[in-house]
Amino acid sequence: MTEWSGRPRAIRILAGITALGVVLALVGFTVPKVWSSDDGDSSARQEVVSRATDFAVAYNTYDVANLRDYQKRLKGLMTTKYDQQFEQVTDAVFKALKDKKQKSGDAKVLAVAIDNIDKDSADALVAVDASITNTDNAASVLRHFRWKVSFTKSKGSWRVSNFESVAAVSASAGTPTPTPSATDGGGN
Numbered sequence: 001m002t003e004w005s006g007r008p009r010a011i012r013i014l015a016g017i018t019a020l021g022v023v024l025a026l027v028g029f030t031v032p033k034v035w036s037s038d039d040g041d042s043s044a045r046q047e048v049v050s051r052a053t054d055f056a057v058a059y060n061t062y063d064v065a066n067l068r069d070y071q072k073r074l075k076g077l078m079t080t081k082y083d084q085q086f087e088q089v090t091d092a093v094f095k096a097l098k099d100k101k102q103k104s105g106d107a108k109v110l111a112v113a114i115d116n117i118d119k120d121s122a123d124a125l126v127a128v129d130a131s132i133t134n135t136d137n138a139a140s141v142l143r144h145f146r147w148k149v150s151f152t153k154s155k156g157s158w159r160v161s162n163f164e165s166v167a168a169v170s171a172s173a174g175t176p177t178p179t180p181s182a183t184d185g186g187g188n
Contacts (some may be wrong), residue, residue, distance in 0.1 A: 023169075026056045049112045051077065052124040052149050060107035060130035062144070064094045078160045079152055102134040104143075120153040125166065140187070 024164035055077045062070045071090060075083050107130040115123040126147045149163040 001120075037133060044117060044119075044122070045114050048114055048122045048124055048158050049121060049152065050152055051160075052112045052126050053109045054162075055160050056109050056112075056126050056128040056145075056147070057107045059068060060104050061106075063095045063103045064101065067091070067094045070094075079154060082159075082161050097134070100134040100136065102132065104130050104132045106131040106140070115148070122153075124149045124150040124151065124157065 044086050054072070058077060061073075067090065071087055072133075074086065078086060107128055110127040111125075112127075112130060113125045115125055117123075126145075126149055128147070129143050130143055130145065131138045131144050146164050146166040146168060147163050149160055151158045152161040
């Protein structure tokens, strides 16, 4: 076999390998997008973020003189069971605050992070600030709230099934305190 007689065969092999590489690359880019559940997960996460934001703003926008309006606005955001608990709590709290004429507003959601999510439940961490006024403080006082909000998917909609305050944690950088070791100050 001469040098020239082997070249067409090598060119065909290289062309075949190149074509196979292009096909595999296309398959590698296309199949994960078609079979991926990321779009559904991403969509569900966005729905929970949106619902958490709606809840945080509605929860922090009230006037104790308008209890029923407040409860009505929040009713559609919560599960039936949690709404019943919420009404009992707000009845008692608003009654206690009525003489103070407390109001809350100017709610600003700073951040929402999804802690976990599956097809019918999710937990979100929410940071929200709101301004509160009452007879003790005519000028509004900015309050900082941090919550863990639990959601249940009911009838195709994410609804709050529980929420709780998250304690603030403060940290500082400084010189660490040395820990005594067994070899320090043996006294012999």
